Amino acid sequence: MDKLLRDKKMIAIFVGPAIILFVLFLLVPIIIACGLSLFSWDALSLPKFVGLNQYIRMFTLDTTFIVALKNTLFFLVTSLISQSLLGLIIAIALTNLPKFSNVFKNIFYMPAVLSSAAVGLTWACIFNPTMGALNNLLKALGLANLQHLWLVDPKSAMWCIAFVCLWEFTGSTMILYMAAIQGIPGSLYEASYIDGASKIRCIWNITLPLIKPMIKTSIILNSIGSLKFFDLIYTMTYGGPNHQTEVIASHLYHRSFQMFEYGYGDALSVILLILCVLTTLIVNKCIKTENYEM
């Protein structure tokens, strides 16, 4: 038996294809991107070595990049607060419900399986001033003074996108937490109930500590997801008006595949990569988890 599981040839056959593809099409391109970010080049000219110049240019001259960076951090913060918190609260509420928790769970998770492009376009129609579904509704409700050019005003556009993000992704955070909560043995709750602990106390002292690893995972997934955020921006505002709602991913798309500044695009993608790695490290450092035997 042991011999079978130590068979070097079999191990190579099993793990080989995946690791080769992974290195070839994921790790190597990233290393190439890091290297190319030191060269200035586009579709027409040959690469010219410029060192870190493009990064300096990014932070000093590229005002759109600064806006995009700010917006990306805005979505990072809003989605962390709204989705993680709301997802957690809903998951706790649902696991304590006597009835219908399955129905609610299925409805809440539904938006998460939809294509972000479809979701973005749908909400763009709802916020749209010419079609004016939302404005029309406000008028019908007698709230005409609340009518607004939702996606044209950059400020409200940012909040609208943050809301759609919340609408789409709260369900996926919720489902992660529910999976973790359902893994907690019921005997723990029974024991504390016999000891006279209130429901809130049970949540605070049993549920939350035990799902801490999942809280960490979901915060990491959530932050990386919002750093990479592209589809909703592209379909709802296209980065506009006047690049005011641009995020790093959309700026990267614009510079590399519409203006064909490949070198600069590579530099932007390296910044995005650094942000993702940094966030993961910070979250890992800040939330310490212990393994409880359950």
Added chain:
Amino acid sequence: MNDTIASTSNKNKRPIKISQTIVYILLTLFALICLFPIAWVLFASFKDNTSLLTKPWELPNPIQFQNYTVAWVSGKIGHYFVNSLVVSGATLLLNLIFSSMAAYAISRMKWKLSKVVMNIFLLGMMVPIHATLIPLYLIFSKIGLINSMIGLIIPYMVFAFPTTIYILSSFFSSLPRDIEEAAVIDGCTLWDVFLKIILPISTPGLFTVSIFGFVASWNELLVAMIFTTGDNAKTLPVGLTNFVGTYSTNYAPMLAAIVLAMIPTILIYCMFSNKIIGGMTAGAVKG
């Protein structure tokens, strides 16, 4: 008011009931918010442009399917739909084959580097696909994979590896050790063990990763937009964004296209919704 008086007389039971009603009301409200845009786009897709613009909230009257034919034929949604099916299906299949094999070797077989290899795969979780776009684009255009479905399947598959391998290997390692021993004593080879024992009993985990994987590649926009410039390999999400340019005032067919793009994932979700969480709780995601 009556409730508060009653609750003081019956301290333990009433407040819970009241708070529970509030919870139900809040949850119902949130459920309505979740369903409302989906319902709206569905109803609106049966209207013509004029009634869509003048009466966006009324029920479609008369119900007309013309938007769907326009979207399917002149919007080429039918063609993109098939492309999406092929790309997502092939990605799913290849990802399952490679990931389950790698996960098995990492979690059950005995070799020194298994932890290192696992960590290399986990690195992929925090890497954004954007960082590979330009190099991959350049390489693919050299070897003729731009505008081909293979050029989409490869990055989708590779970026699905980390999560799939992570979930599957924690699933595999939760299975009891004796399974393999008994099988080997009965004369099974490693392939038999893997194909006839491990995979069949891991169906909950395989289900979860399949659904996640399929939904992810079905919905992906950025890579598909960049790697497909012509029509032959374009997927549905790219097809949807095409409507914004070419039909800028023609909203009704776009809404029909949106509904068509939403149907498959909603269908899959409705069929398997209970299995998603099942595969996750069965020892799969431990955080």
